[in-house]
Amino acid sequence: MMEENHMDELSTLKTIAETLNQANDLDLMLNDVLKKLLHVTGLQTGWIFLIDEKGRYKLSAHANLPPALSFKRMKPMCEGSCWCLDRYQDQRLTRAVNIINCKRIEDAIEFKWGDTQGISHHATVPLRAGDEKFGLLNVASPDKKQFSxxxxxxxxxxxxxxxxxxxxxxxxxxxxxxALMAERNRLAQDLHDSVNQLLFSLTLTARAAKEMTTDENVLEMLSYMQELSQEALAEMRALIWQLRPKGLEEGIAVALNQYAKMLGLEATLDISGVKRLPNHIEEALWRIAQEALNNCKRHAGTKEVNVTVKRSQNKVDMTIQDEGHGFQYEDSLPLPSMGLSSMKERTEKLNGSFTIETKVGKGTAIHVTIPIA
Structure with missing residues (x-):
């Protein structure tokens, strides 16, 4: 019997290992491996909490939760604390244990959230690799009060x-x-060394050629060539900035100020508390601000723009506002451009909020708020 149990255990571990080795997407991997675990062990219900360094948790995977725990889109599993989370965070939970009573199930019974399907207890085990901890694996079955x-x-x-x-x-x-950052830097350098230099040479050539003729038609054509090459050069420099933001290593304030000057905008900056922003948030704000400043340059009809970036304890707010042409916009309709959609997507990827205030002839204000861990 012991040998048979040992073989079952090895088979379970082999099945789980095969699932994990093939996975590259975290959420899909957690859901797949949880279903496989329940299938090979004969357990009915399971869920996985991922927990960050600040102690915030997220229900990242679940399988066969009873109605009492899946009530109102998993509300009992996504809000509040419980004993297994408390023990995990205060370092008391370091290995697999039986949870005698589950607070979430007790609350579900007390507040009559639905049928528990006989589940009253669960086992919980921390997810870890070496000294690093990532969250909790919980499993349960009807009327099972003790795990061996x-x-x-x-x-x-x-x-x-x-x-x-x-x-x-x-x-x-x-x-x-x-790798993406290195590729962007390489591409930016290539553009600077090749196309950017060619456009600069074209501008100088057109300017020199104008001094060698008095023909009005030729002068007009050369002037037009010079204007086009200067515009193309400005666009190329803006593209290089987007690929490799020069100045961002000195902080977002320096980068925004330099980028606005490069676009020919007169920016009034009010920036505070952002010296130690997380890198991914700083880059997101930079990309959003880039697009907003580009829109101001192309569409606002004014060179003046106000940029405000302020950090509080748990969030950062950014507003980019001009007093230009504005445009017709309604919250109920899709965003009218890819640039605005891109700004909103970047914000929402970081669980932030993105709003637009604009009216024809009244200017435009882009508001972004991003939470900080």
């Missing part, structure tokens, strides 16, 4: 595999970001 030491040991092994896979995926994502 063998079951808990198996869950610990599975949780370690999941933790290792999470670390692998996180490292891969970081490598991809670094």
């Amino acid at each position: 030491n063998e079951e808990l040991a198996l869950l610990e092994s599975v949780a370690f595999q999941i933790g290792t896979a999470i670390k692998r995926i996180n490292l891969a994502e970081n490598e991809q970001k670094l």
